[in-house]
Amino acid sequence: MIPVGQNVLTLDDFSDIIFNNKTVTLPSAALEKVKINFQFLQQFSSNKLIYGINTGFGPMAQYKVSEENLLQLQYNLIRSHSSGSGAWLPPILVKALMIARLNSLMQAYSGVHTDVVELLRELINKNITPCIFEHGGVGASGDLVQLAHLGLVLIGEGEVLYEDKIHSTAELFKTLGIKPLAIHVREGLAILNGTSAMTGIGMVNIIQAQKLLGWSAMFSAMTNEIVEAYDDHFSHELNIVKHHKGQNKIAETMRDILEGSKMIRKRSDHLYHPDNIDMEVFEDKVQEYYSLRCVTQVLGPIYDTISQAEQVVTNELNSVNDNPVIDHANHNVFHGGNFHGDYVSLEMDKLKIAITKLSMLSERQLNYLLNNKLNQKFPAFVNLGVLGLNFGMQGVQFTATSTVAENQTLSFPMYVHSIPNNNDNQDIVSMGCNAALITKKVIDNSFAVIGIQLMTIVQAIDYLDCQERLSPQTLELYKEIRKIFPKFIEDQPHYKVMEKVRIYLEINHPPISFKD
Template sequence: MLYYLKIIVNTLQMLTLNGTLRINEFQQILYENQSIQIDKNVLETVEESFEFLKLFSENKIIYGVNTGFGPMAQYKIEDSERIQLQYNLIRSHASGTGNPIPPLYVKAAMLARLNTLCLGNSGVHKSVIELMVQLINKNITPIIYEHGGVGASGDLVQLAHLALVMIGEGEVMYHGEKQPTEYVFKKENLRPISIELREGLALMNGTSVMTGVGIVNAIFTRKLLNWMITASSAINEIVKAYDDHLSFELNQSKKHEGQRVIAKLMRAHLKDSTLIKKREHHLYNDVKNVDVFEDKVQEYYSLRCVPQILGPVLDTLNQVETILIEEVNSANDNPIVDVKNKNVYHGGNFHGDYVSLEMDKLKLVVTKTSMLAERQLNYLLNPNLNQILPPFVNLGKLGLNFGMQGVQFTATSTTAENQMLSNPMYVHSIPNNNDNQDIVSMGTNAALITKKVIENAFEVLAIELITIIQAIEYLDVKNEVSSKTKQMFDDIRAIVPAFKEDVVMYPYVNAVKDFIMKN
């Protein structure tokens, strides 16, 4: 029987893996540094798979056990050379370049790889499971580089750097510093894995880096969305917008769940605000003798259409999370060991198209989120639009001081970069590997570019939030806004002081970005 991974908290506050791994368990392990252990039934499943493959492959040709790899699979490998074959694969493919992927994302990739190996479809020696658990618990993460993955056969190059560490070679991040693996293993009394059968290929042949990066992307996107709801609610509030565009009745008339949820969250945010207006109090009574209305009858789209804009973001994010978790809990190796049916199946479960497509979809909606933040920011900065604030929400002397003028350039530039980065990777397949890999997913690139788009979006939103609290300061309405907006005001004000004189802005933008990414 195959045991899927599930997280259960035992009395020792150790998370035991023995069922389905989900987003919230990733959060516990990645952000709360929760230690893990493997259920004994899972280890028995892994051992059973290993012993079966070892016996099954004695008189058969099994890819990656007694053959070369890729287009070199036509070459039979002698029994005496099988172990060396695995080492050769790991060392030759540890060829990534570019910037190192941050440890948080690498740890997520390790957890994703651990998960799939524990399903019992890979035939690995149990030492692989045992060492990876120790590395995760000790926050020892391999140095894995951004460049190198084409997304089929999975993340070969990036996962080769993980495998390199598993055999005691390469480099790791340890206590915030890059260290030789050999040194860290000696210091922590760790032993490299035992290469017994196909441990090199099993570690490398899968979608775990793109999926791990994708999981972290999804977690950050949900934070981004929550802050965008906060910002959108606050800006509607401070310009005293009408509330009917957020009404239950209007949004319920549209069938999309995301739109309904966003509107509901914004209504909850604004529940105790004294600034939001009721249309029936202003435009539905005593308007017979008015030719030109002093106040806008309807707000600009960036304020009025937030549920319709962020609704698709929420729906897409939910779908992305579903696909990623399905991938995490799938066997994405090749070949697949089936102990129950006493067979080994060759195919392409390593192909990353599912993840690649979801990452492209995610970066599209995140880019749209950054565009919404940029337009709301522009609305606040342009007095011809909002008609209640000074140019650039300048609290100083107009002409002498500049207020938020400088950071608008940053927001506009960063949003433009997101728009460019949102071109899809999913359809950018380039054949390689002597045309053995003649159509690939580019899923790793898709996930890493999405990571960049998300980070950019947080920068734009940080600038908008600073501008919102400056506007609240100018209008002197901090005691009239909703309690949720007041909490946001206090949180950001603790980082950024009210300023009339011009100040160097980049430390404040970076500090707010860091705060909202963590909260």
């Protein structure tokens, strides 16, 4: 079980809940703080004007709400903002959103009754996910629309996904004996007014981006291996004089992957040989193409970008991100803009640009393997059949190229795409949830691209019949992939096996780790 609210929730904790189905628990000490915070707000709000408790919302905050309508105000907020459109978020992203909202509320600065966090815990642990739409909030004043649909389910309305079926929330709650939330003071605003949609999606993006980076380092090493590249471009000596952590981590990783390989060459054994000095034209390339030789310089910044994103988004996950902040320790209520999603939005934009570059590197390495005029080692399109009659990997290249092109278009930043709305009350916004969702699309695309690259690599290995010369790590991966993608000679449709390879890469961690 993973405790929520007592200690900092880490990326690994988050991953365990999302991908390993670990349950969450609410420590009694943390729950007691939530209770005290709620009781303070009840007492403090008497005979005071406090935004969102006895006023309207946004530009209508100038209107006071009468005592008898205070609870209805919260219900009105939830129902009126349940106005999303487009596709429903995948259940894994909804669960991530719920964990993020729960962790924020458990910081005990939101003035909510413990009923809210206990109900959220129950839904998370039972894998009951609200039906939440992709399109909605603008990422300032929080992910209002997405979180409104969460609120709608908490009060027993709307729809949920449970055991792969859509259910009426009211009917499912009745069947499972779950009591809907009853509003006490400001639970509606506290549920809606935060960055939890973009943050939850962002955390999943970072987990998947780390996998992508590991696989990209693995496939870059394998590509260098099967073309018998020289080892100095990922050597310690070359990379250590460039003072970037990411570059040196990638170089170290490539050395580990290729440990024991009989295909990687040392420059001193070949080009430095005395017999070469009098040659006018060298048969061997003196230096490899950039997509092989500059892997550490290309993937290094991507490593650093993912690391930065993890730090920032994890900070947001463990932050209080609603308004106002109910501070029982200082006996005050502070109004401001902690719901603003700029931190997450900017990191998601940086992350999607980095992952787009990763997909571009994969596409260039793929093209190198498929173009016999470049590699001078494999038949065109790594065709193991009859040239002209068979087509090898020719068809899948189109898919990889078009998918990378889409990534490049999607890489326009959302962070600078503010559109004022809400009667200009929200006059500069983050578009953070949009940024996180587009980043997810880029990540999904990139798994498809690197899957095609891996399929091509194992076909090339079979052409060379070099299995016994591979490093132990690359040989092991070759064997694993051949279980789901057998060697082919005669042409056949590839779309089903492409999907199998993509899913394998998405759900499995690469056999390397970048953890310090």
